[in-house]
Amino acid sequence: MVDFLSPVNGMEKLNDFNYNNWSTRMQYYLLGQDLWDIVGGNNTTPPTNDSDLRKWNVKSGKALYVLVVIVDDELLQHIKSAKTPKEAWDNLATLFARTNDAKLQCLENELLSISQQSMTVSQYFSKVKSICEEISKLDPQNAISETRMRRIIIHGLRPEYNGIVTATRGWANEPTLTELENILANQEALDKQIPKVSIKEDESAIFSNKRGFKGQNRNIVGARDGKPWKNHGDWRRQPDKKGY
Template sequence: MSDLQVVGGIKKLNHQNYNTWETCMTSYMQGQDLWEVVNGSEVMQPEAEDANGTLRKWKIKAGKAMFALKTTIEEDVLEHIQGAKTPKEAWGTLAMLFSKKNDTRLQLLAKRAVVDNATGFVAAVQGWPNQPSLVEFENLLTSQEAMAKQMGGVSLKGEEEALYANKSRGNSKQHTTNGSKRNHDKEKGHQGEKSFHLGEASKNHGNNKKI
């Protein structure tokens, strides 16, 4: 019996799909005329049988509802409702179980948003007219985190490129300065040599004149 073999095509309840399962099971129970014993006006077992066979009819409907519930949930979830006496009790137990799980999960998501500096995004989502489901919200938060990381990478890359450009300009400026200084020193050297030669020539000319 595969994990996907279900009543009315409904995938078995696990720890991830309660909202979907609950919606499908509600429709299934209503279609099978079982909803009244699950969460309607016939949730309480009649105290005694009457001429119309009310107790017998209720037990039949309750048995069908319990069978539908127990065969559309995974074994590790089934243990939570094994002691339930009525469909109402089983249904309520599952609702409470997964409501607590969702509350805990929502708290973890809220903490995750604070850590990832996504509180502004969360506030924006809370202002939407149609609120996303918990799964949809988690997917949105994950997408937001991925986008933030991507933008952070682009920003970092831009800063690195700017730093490299500034460093290159600094090296170029230093090279130009050093080159100018070398040219200046070279020119100064030429001027010194020229002055030296002129001095020697003037001295020789004076000596020749004395002779």
């Protein structure tokens, strides 16, 4: 029995989030152990003659044991009363079909309403990719392609990136999703630098104006009749013609 279960020991148990991957691994494991035929193949019904029935019962016991061992405790209630491996397998498939449908609907609703808002370009791309990958796992037959993912991302971008997206559409070869992310991320980094440059320029202008204003004050203080004294440093000692 140890040799029989050794490949299963390193396998992740079925939980609320991994049914698709788990069921794929289990199917290949059961095929390798010549047990899939009584779980989901052509030999799921117990035979009528005693000789074949004994063999079938041995295989059925092994398959049921594997399913019990490789399922989390919280899920045992869904298969503990099953009489055959097929019944246990179908119970799990039905359970997660309902669960996946509900989760899938939530993910699709989130994807339809997603937009960049305050997220950075990198965060936004990662968010959309994560949701699309999760949907593809739950519904492999309708996996989201990169083309559709690209459309979803572009639709939710902030308006300041519309010009860049429009420009890329005129290229001979449109950028891949990764290339588009890099282009937008570079623009985002550039946009963050521009305000800093403007602030520095404004500070320089203010400083220059202050210096000019001080110079004007000196001219005004040291002047008579709109004409500055030649000796600005000693203007108060320079009397005019009237003796003032």
